[in-house]
């Protein structure tokens with residue numbers, strides 16, 4: 001039968017098997033069947049998609065996990081974990097948990113009648129004390145952000161096991177290359193893949209991995225039922241970015257050590273926060289990662305200092321190939337009430353640095369110049385504005 005041009009334009013050409021360096025992007029929401037009623041690998045992309053599956057398998061392998069499930073954001077991944085709970089259940093989280101997780105726990109879960117307690121998870125005995133009859137899940141983050149407190153994963157896993165609870169770990173800051181919580185006794189690990197796993201600041205994604213088949217099945221049900229699976233395009237992009245994770249991560253961690261050494265020599269920097277030398281972190285992780293925080297001796301100089309930096313981007317987020325400076329008090333933690341922020345040490349003088357792949361000596365020179373300019377040759381704001389606009 002010869003077809004009209006309209007029909008021919010729509011009819012899809014099926015490529016024969018082609019060898020290619022990268023997996024193709026199947027930008028399809030639906031997958032036709034050859035015979036009604038026959039078994040198919042894929043039918044509708046919300047419930048399963050080849051590009052998402054390739055990614056899920058890769059991430060699971062990275063964590064030595066049996067199951068990986070990809071969501072449309074890190075917070076989507078954490079939400080899926082919390083939706084393992086039912087009305088009447090109780091959940092324990094760190095008192096310095098990631099802001100988005102805190103919002104989910106304080107502004108959304110209570111509406112579903114899920115109870116949340118915040119504790120200092122660096123003290124396993126505090127976690128144990130917070131356990132109630134209806135507790136089902138402990139969620140931790142280590143190191144925490146932005147002051148890099150370290151929680152002992154194995155100690156908390158022992159508490160969880162003793163009380164028959166699930167332990168979930170947000171492993172965003174150290175990546176599976178430096179920390180594998182499942183091997184330390186955690187049941188569930190989540191990632192904001194938006195950060196180091198992607199590394200290119202071009203997508204938002206989340207991952208959950210587990211060895212627990214029942215949990216994996218529920219997580220997949222949640223992914224399909226809530227429609228929170230990662231898109232084909234982002235799965236495809238993230239799969240490609242993962243190929244360079246090792247080199248990106250190792251280089252960023254190495255650059256971080258150099259920058260810390262420099263920061264510690266400067267009198268204007270009163271404190272550097274980095275988990276690398278923490279005894280518990282040394283026990284459970286390969287290194288301290290590629291994010292640190294520091295304080296300037298004069299909080300009023302913070303905006304000027306940040307503006308004087310020529311190489312880093314001043315932005316929220318972390319884990320990019322570019323170095324990022326963020327200001328927790330006005331950015332990631334702005335929604336935390338000021339008194340709580342002050343109590344936790346998230347004050348105006350604090351800056352967070354996510355170290356990228358630029359030449360570390362050039363980054364150091366840039367920091368040095370910005371400190372000199374800010375502290376010893378201050379320029380008036382108006383003058384600077386004129387200079388920038390001319």
Ligand SMILES: *Cc1c(COP(=O)(O)O)cnc(C)c1O
Nearest residue numbers: 073074075076098172192194205
């Ligand atoms: C960014 C981040 C999240 C949230 O991830 P999104 O991809 O932004 O939704 C969760 N936990 C940590 C530790 C993060 O840094």
